[in-house]
Amino acid sequence: MRAEPLSAVEGVSFGYPLAGGHRREVLRNCSLELQRGELVALVGTNGSGKTTLLRLLAGVLTPDAGVVRLGGRPLREWRRVELAQRVAVLPQQLDLPIGFRVAELVEMGRAPHARRLFGSTADDERAVARALADADALDLVDRFADELSGGERQRVLVAMALAQEPELLLMDEPTLHLDLAHQVGVLSTIRRLQAQRGMTVLAVLHDLNLAAAFAPRVAVLDRGGVVADGLPDDVLTPALVERVFGVTVDEARDAAGVRHLALRL
Amino acid sequence: MRAAAAPTVSTRPLVGGPTLTRAAIVLGGGALLLGAVLVVAVAVGSVGVGLGDTAAILGRRLLGLPLAETWAPSAETIIFELRLPRVLTAMLVGGGLALAGTVFQALLRNPLADPYVIGTAAGASLGAVLGIVAPLLLPGLALGAGSAWLGLGIVQLLAFVGGLGTVLLVYAVARGNGGTPVVTLLLVGYAVSSILAAGIALLMFASGRALGAIFGWLMGSLSGASWGDLGFAAPLLAISFVLLLARWRRLNLLLLGDAQASHLGLEVEREKLALTMLATLATSAAVAISGTIGFVGLVVPHLLRLTIGPDHRLLLPSSLLYGAALLVLADLGARLAGGIPVGIITALIGAPFFIWLLRRSRAVRPMAVP
Numbered sequence: 001m002r003a004e005p006l007s008a009v010e011g012v013s014f015g016y017p018l019a020g021g022h023r024r025e026v027l028r029n030c031s032l033e034l035q036r037g038e039l040v041a042l043v044g045t046n047g048s049g050k051t052t053l054l055r056l057l058a059g060v061l062t063p064d065a066g067v068v069r070l071g072g073r074p075l076r077e078w079r080r081v082e083l084a085q086r087v088a089v090l091p092q093q094l095d096l097p098i099g100f101r102v103a104e105l106v107e108m109g110r111a112p113h114a115r116r117l118f119g120s121t122a123d124d125e126r127a128v129a130r131a132l133a134d135a136d137a138l139d140l141v142d143r144f145a146d147e148l149s150g151g152e153r154q155r156v157l158v159a160m161a162l163a164q165e166p167e168l169l170l171m172d173e174p175t176l177h178l179d180l181a182h183q184v185g186v187l188s189t190i191r192r193l194q195a196q197r198g199m200t201v202l203a204v205l206h207d208l209n210l211a212a213a214f215a216p217r218v219a220v221l222d223r224g225g226v227v228a229d230g231l232p233d234d235v236l237t238p239a240l241v242e243r244v245f246g247v248t249v250d251e252a253r254d255a256a257g258v259r260h261l262a263l264r265l
Numbered sequence: 266m267r268a269a270a271a272p273t274v275s276t277r278p279l280v281g282g283p284t285l286t287r288a289a290i291v292l293g294g295g296a297l298l299l300g301a302v303l304v305v306a307v308a309v310g311s312v313g314v315g316l317g318d319t320a321a322i323l324g325r326r327l328l329g330l331p332l333a334e335t336w337a338p339s340a341e342t343i344i345f346e347l348r349l350p351r352v353l354t355a356m357l358v359g360g361g362l363a364l365a366g367t368v369f370q371a372l373l374r375n376p377l378a379d380p381y382v383i384g385t386a387a388g389a390s391l392g393a394v395l396g397i398v399a400p401l402l403l404p405g406l407a408l409g410a411g412s413a414w415l416g417l418g419i420v421q422l423l424a425f426v427g428g429l430g431t432v433l434l435v436y437a438v439a440r441g442n443g444g445t446p447v448v449t450l451l452l453v454g455y456a457v458s459s460i461l462a463a464g465i466a467l468l469m470f471a472s473g474r475a476l477g478a479i480f481g482w483l484m485g486s487l488s489g490a491s492w493g494d495l496g497f498a499a500p501l502l503a504i505s506f507v508l509l510l511a512r513w514r515r516l517n518l519l520l521l522g523d524a525q526a527s528h529l530g531l532e533v534e535r536e537k538l539a540l541t542m543l544a545t546l547a548t549s550a551a552v553a554i555s556g557t558i559g560f561v562g563l564v565v566p567h568l569l570r571l572t573i574g575p576d577h578r579l580l581l582p583s584s585l586l587y588g589a590a591l592l593v594l595a596d597l598g599a600r601l602a603g604g605i606p607v608g609i610i611t612a613l614i615g616a617p618f619f620i621w622l623l624r625r626s627r628a629v630r631p632m633a634v635p
Binding site: 058060080081083084085087088089091094095096097098099100104108109111112114117118145146164 | 374511513514517518520521522524525527528529530531532570574575576578632633634
């Protein structure tokens, strides 16, 4: 018998309501399992349902059909705050409120664990300090949200998510709008922390080479379902890229035998 | 080894938001200001009572201090029966409106929101105008100023019910299957307010000799303040304040947006409804005993956010204290200006001040950066 997955999407369909009682169906009979301590990259075209799948895993959306589980228990049986104690989300886009210092923003990540009405506990302080150090954001503690560059901002968002001390971290395009150095920086930080903290991580990524370098497992979402799932080398073939993305790519292998895909314009 | 994971950082605690000293300065300063303003406002009037005597009278009657009686008994009557209820009403109304404004600005994530923004003012006004006009149109009804319920006149009662009821109505209409979007809430609030405004205009047209009373109420005035009104509104404001303060963390989370607040454990829709109703409770209680006084609920929260920051742990109690002090001063101005409605003063001074504030670059800021 296999170990029970931390998180499981089982035969889930979901559509967004449209005017006139119709629904725009995004996911159709979609299934995905995340084992404890796994690092998974999720790729797919725009509109293939990656963000929707993340929202379903976070319990913010409820499936029309099928079930999403955490630790074997359907999400609808979890209280919102219990879920937030275990699942953190690094959203694609987040407006940071003005006037808070970074230390205070990161402390907001402790909200689901709050024990005291007005203050914070020693556990909170330890978790915030550790999150700031782990996300390499200690030098930012006294800065305000509107004084951060794109890369600094992303470090703060990572720290907020880490302060939540989640078992499952869901990241929606954590490299969006970042330059190459910061893309590599954020992903290598996440990978290091994933191993250190034993977190389970699912990250939506657009760059296929980056996804292959980042995660030992890649899942491909297309037309509402997972069409390929496994080792990057098995999954991200030129044939699949052509089928899913409609783009022709060349492949090359480096000295270590790792496949790289190159776009042809 | 885990030892390396525990970083040593600055001696200043990282967590804790505003330090205790900062909170003590802001809140202690507010309390001192409020006390000083109270004594001055009670002392000033057509019959002058010295500041020392005023402080002594207040100290003896309110705090039970054993002070020798060095003043005329009439001074005590004037202060206790006339001026003190009015000044305390000003405090309660100013504090309540600023508190509600703070909450609405966070809920709507808009620094230009005020307590009236989703229909409270229109609903309360229609109720009050009905209460003023009904006894004239239907003289058979025993609803005159003499009739009272829970120490309240019919005008105050209808204003309170009108304010609370309108927001419930707006919320029910704005609620879709996926939640209650802010924009929908604002638009429905605007539409419902317009309908109610038409009703108010119609009643004013039909009111005849009550027009003066209606105008006075709509401008907002504290001249009718009484211990009875206070006894009604004070407990409501106290309940609202305590329950809102207990939700300071949730208000902070809402500033991150609905989605992230939800990721951090908030039942967003339920929480927004609770916060809206608690803020509306404070607003309706204030409006019921004073009419629709403008700008306090807009300017005070905005100014406080700029000076002490957006943390609601400090913002909520501060808005109560500083809003209270501001309206006492405005009402003092209204009394000195020959007894004009205080709403005229808050608009005359509040609006230009607000424009000046907006002209300063730092002040023209959204509440969040993408």
